[in-house]
Amino acid sequence: MEIKPMYTLPSLEPICSISTVAVLTSGGDAPGMNAAIRGVVRSALSQNISVFGIQRGFSGLLQDDMHLLNSSSVSNIVQRGGTFLKSARCPEFHDSNNRHRAAKILSQRGIEALIVIGGDGSLTGAHLFEEETGIPVIGLPGTIDNDIFGTEDTIGFDTAMNTALDAIDRIRDTADSHERHFLVEVMGRNSGFLATHVGIAAGAEMILVPEYAINIEEVALQLATSRRSGMGSSGIIVVAEGNKPNLTHGIAQQLEQHGLTPHISILGHIQRGGRPSGHDRVLASCLGSISIDYLLAGYSDIMVGVSDGSVVDVPLDDLIRYRKGLDPELLKIALQLHK
Numbered sequence: 001m002e003i004k005p006m007y008t009l010p011s012l013e014p015i016c017s018i019s020t021v022a023v024l025t026s027g028g029d030a031p032g033m034n035a036a037i038r039g040v041v042r043s044a045l046s047q048n049i050s051v052f053g054i055q056r057g058f059s060g061l062l063q064d065d066m067h068l069l070n071s072s073s074v075s076n077i078v079q080r081g082g083t084f085l086k087s088a089r090c091p092e093f094h095d096s097n098n099r100h101r102a103a104k105i106l107s108q109r110g111i112e113a114l115i116v117i118g119g120d121g122s123l124t125g126a127h128l129f130e131e132e133t134g135i136p137v138i139g140l141p142g143t144i145d146n147d148i149f150g151t152e153d154t155i156g157f158d159t160a161m162n163t164a165l166d167a168i169d170r171i172r173d174t175a176d177s178h179e180r181h182f183l184v185e186v187m188g189r190n191s192g193f194l195a196t197h198v199g200i201a202a203g204a205e206m207i208l209v210p211e212y213a214i215n216i217e218e219v220a221l222q223l224a225t226s227r228r229s230g231m232g233s234s235g236i237i238v239v240a241e242g243n244k245p246n247l248t249h250g251i252a253q254q255l256e257q258h259g260l261t262p263h264i265s266i267l268g269h270i271q272r273g274g275r276p277s278g279h280d281r282v283l284a285s286c287l288g289s290i291s292i293d294y295l296l297a298g299y300s301d302i303m304v305g306v307s308d309g310s311v312v313d314v315p316l317d318d319l320i321r322y323r324k325g326l327d328p329e330l331l332k333i334a335l336q337l338h339k
């Protein structure tokens, strides 16, 4: 039997010469961002390209806060969570004048292309920057939410899922001992990817996601019925945080009105940190490394992602135009697995 690599890589012919690029991490940090930076730097250096590391995302870019990276700058970081280049949110980058200012800063340093590692907000900013200034940009999907159109996986998703599972497996012991239900809130403002995967892998009794309206009566009835039948005196209900504050507390209060007394556990920022899983390290290393090959092959204004086991390029414009939907088949499986 033939053993296949984790990803099929595209064969890219170099058609242009580039001597200097810059890399930044932006938006919410995700485990594996360091491995992606390392991939970018080592791949670039091996092809005689210099790399500037920009501090704190677009903020650092606007402040010209960057320095040249060498091979040892990225030693001993592949296993670390977070991002050693730091990340930030930069409201100023929404202003086109500032994006032009950023382009000038890069040009003054002789930087010919920019690699942006971040979520859909950061990649939207990257697209506008390229469109307005003509400086080539390659985006890498770095977010624990896995909510980016055009890629089945994102850097940090696997680690965040496993971190949430570690916590939920512990919470379940208490839920079981005290015969209580726990509402466990995981990250996901607009997307239930993390919640659905975590819910399936944790054997959750229920998964509540922003893509579908929550019917509290139905939730309460289901929990009360399984409690009465002796099947579900305890259990885990995974809730994606949603974009309204205190969603999970609101659900708990409403369930109390139906005679249930669920505990709440908000996993919060522990899902973002921690050492990246092997999966995320390989994904980030491959995407980081190949981003340089895409640049040399003349690509720009794309995100490098994965689809059907292959590394693929996705126009950044598509990320803005289309939304990645939650696979209804996955939710169907989740429903079948409930008691």
Ligand code: ADP
Pocket: 026, 027, 028, 058, 088, 089, 090, 091, 092, 093, 094, 095, 118, 119, 120, 121, 122, 123, 124, 125, 126, 128, 143
């Ligand atoms: P993420 O990249 O994790 O989705 P955000 O949505 O907060 O995080 O975006 C991170 C940064 O990307 C913002 O602070 C801003 O600098 C930039 N950005 C986001 N959306 C846009 C936009 N529409 N136009 C320009 N820049 C943007």
